[in-house]
Every structure is written in structure tokens, then in C-alpha cells.
Amino acid sequence: MKxxxxxxxxxxxxxxxxVAGCGTKEEVNSEKNxxxxxxxxxxxxxxxGKLVLGTSADYPxxxxxxxxxxxxEIVGFDIEIAKYIADELGVELEIKDMEFDKLLGGLSTGxxxxxxxxxxxxxxxxxxxxxTDIYYEANLSVxxxxxxxxxxxxxxxxxxxxxxxxxxxTQEKFAKTEIKDADVxxxxxxxxxxxxxxxxKIDCAIMEAPVAESFASSNDNLMVxxxxxxxxxxxxxxxALKKGNDELTVKLNExxxxxxxxxxxxxxxxxxxxxxx
Ligand code: ARG
Numbered sequence: 187m188k189x190x191x192x193x194x195x196x197x198x199x200x201x202x203x204x205v206a207g208c209g210t211k212e213e214v215n216s217e218k219n220x221x222x223x224x225x226x227x228x229x230x231x232x233x234x235g236k237l238v239l240g241t242s243a244d245y246p247x248x249x250x251x252x253x254x255x256x257x258x259e260i261v262g263f264d265i266e267i268a269k270y271i272a273d274e275l276g277v278e279l280e281i282k283d284m285e286f287d288k289l290l291g292g293l294s295t296g297x298x299x300x301x302x303x304x305x306x307x308x309x310x311x312x313x314x315x316x317x318t319d320i321y322y323e324a325n326l327s328v329x330x331x332x333x334x335x336x337x338x339x340x341x342x343x344x345x346x347x348x349x350x351x352x353x354x355x356t357q358e359k360f361a362k363t364e365i366k367d368a369d370v371x372x373x374x375x376x377x378x379x380x381x382x383x384x385x386x387k388i389d390c391a392i393m394e395a396p397v398a399e400s401f402a403s404s405n406d407n408l409m410v411x412x413x414x415x416x417x418x419x420x421x422x423x424x425x426a427l428k429k430g431n432d433e434l435t436v437k438l439n440e441x442x443x444x445x446x447x448x449x450x451x452x453x454x455x456x457x458x459x460x461x462x463x
Contacts, residue, residue: 228434240297265281271441285353287354315427324395325395326394329410332408334386340414348387376397
């Protein structure tokens with residue numbers, strides 16, 4: 187009898203240690219998922235089978251909403267780049283449309299794998315995120331209501347005016363630091379800025395040149411001020427990734443260079459630009 191009991195106890199001990207062993211293994215796994223570039227490394231993206239893109243689809247021709255076969259879709263130059271990257275990595279593309287100033291936060295929490303949003307890698311942002319090589323360069327333009335066009339002919343004419351810019355952008359910084367006595371109106375999207383111009387709630391807006399052109403050609407009462415071509419002071423726009431995600435940064439640079447060599451970058455930009463007008 188005693189023997190039987192001790193055998194029984196021994197079996198129980200063995201079984202419980204097995205169960206405990208499984209538990210530790212699982213914990214190790216979940217810790218691994220939450221590590222450093224958790225879920226966003228090249229390997230993890232391939233494993234989950236999708237690339238999560240963060241963008242702010244209010245920025246034609248870079249990214250904007252349009253109706254395709256009666257359905258609302260996000261299209262544009264940046265979206266073509268993202269689709270190509272997803273194809274090259276052999277994964278699906280998932281697009282998250284967010285407010286521009288929330289995008290870098292989405293990278294650091296791991297919610298987003300990459301951000302393509304016509305974003306300039308300025309020094310502040312480089313502290314927070316990795317950036318690829320520049321894939322497009324543009325200057326800034328001034329957008330006005332046609333009825334107010336005579337009042338703005340040169341950059342100095344912006345002094346003291348109310349200027350619409352998107353929150354958290356380099357244009358906002360430019361308007362605040364470079365224009366004297368500017369009454370800077372920071373708005374959450376670019377269509378909001380266009381609407382405020384149409385209804386004359388603001389005197390003018392500062393936008394990246396192709397974006398300003400796009401709003402001018404899709405709104406009869408808006409126009410781009412000729413002869414005001416502002417050097418944005420930045421080298422251009424790049425893809426943002428989670429800080430420290432160096433392997434994926436290198437991979438994306440290779441993919442960007444390849445797309446450029448094949449003439450795809452120019453083709454995508456021209457097509458998106460035509461479509462957004
Ligand atoms: N190039 C500017 C910046 O980096 C504005 C980008 C705005 N992008 C957008 N998708 N709304 O701050």
C-alpha cells in the first residue's frame with residue numbers, strides 16, 4: 187500500500203513539473219513578442235504575413251481618398267510605394283489612416299510597421315524613429331483664395347496674415363518660426379485647410395508644392411501664388427520606421443533604390459498627380 191501511494195505521489199510530481207514546464211515556455215514566447223522591435227522586424231513581418239502601413243490620407247498626390255467602383259479607397263504615390271514594398275516582402279498590405287501627428291507614436295508602440303506620409307526626416311523626428319533614404323523632394327508653395335490673390339505676391343506678404351497649416355508638420359514649424367507676426371492656424375487635415383480658405387476663415391495656407399497644386403486644381407476658387415517658391419529647408423521625404431529597426435531600414439533602402447532604377451518612382455508620382463487633380 188505504502189509503495190502504491192509513493193508511486194502515485196511520484197507520478198503527480200512528474201505530471202505537475204511537466205505542466206509547469208509548459209507554462210514557462212509560453213511566458214518566454216510572449217516575452218519575445220514584446221521585445222525590442224517586437225512584431226516589426228523583417229522576420230516578424232514575414233511571419234505575420236502583413237505589413238502595417240500608417241499614413242494620413244489627406245495629402246494628394248501622396249495619399250488621398252478616392253472612389254473606386256463606388257467604394258472609398260486610399261490611393262496615391264506613397265500607397266504605390268507601400269504596395270511595392272509589401273509585394274517585395276511577399277506579404278499583404280494593411281493601411282491605417284491616422285492623424286499625421288499620431289503616426290510616429292504608432293511606430294514606437296509597435297502598432298505600425300512603417301509610416302509613409304510625405305514625411306520629412308527632421309532632427310527632432312530622427313530622435314524618435316529610423317528613416318530610410320529620401321524618395322522625393324519638393325519645395326513649399328502658398329495657396330490662396332482667388333479673390334485674395336492680389337494681396338499675396340511674395341513671401342513677405344505673408345507677414346501678419348492668418349496662415350493655415352497641418353498640425354505637427356514642418357509647414358507648421360516654418361510658419362511659426364519664419365513668418366513675422368503670423369497668426370498660425372493649425373488644422374488637423376489638409377482638406378480642412380482648403381475648406382477654411384474657401385470660406386475665407388484664413389488668408390492663405392502653406393503646403394508642399396504638389397499638394398498645393400492638387401488642391402488648386404480640384405477647387406475652382408483656390409490658386410497657388412506664382413513666384414512664391416519656398417525652400418522647405420529639408421532634403422525631402424522618407425519612410426519612417428521604429429527606432430532601432432535597422433535591418434528593415436536597410437531592406438527598404440534596397441527596395442526604394444530598385445524601384446527608382448526601374449523608373450517606377452517617377453511613373454507612380456505622375457500617375458498619382460494626374461489622378462489627384
Ligand atoms: N512634409 C510635411 C512633414 O513632414 C507634411 C507631411 C504631411 N503628410 C500628410 N500625409 N498629411 O511634416
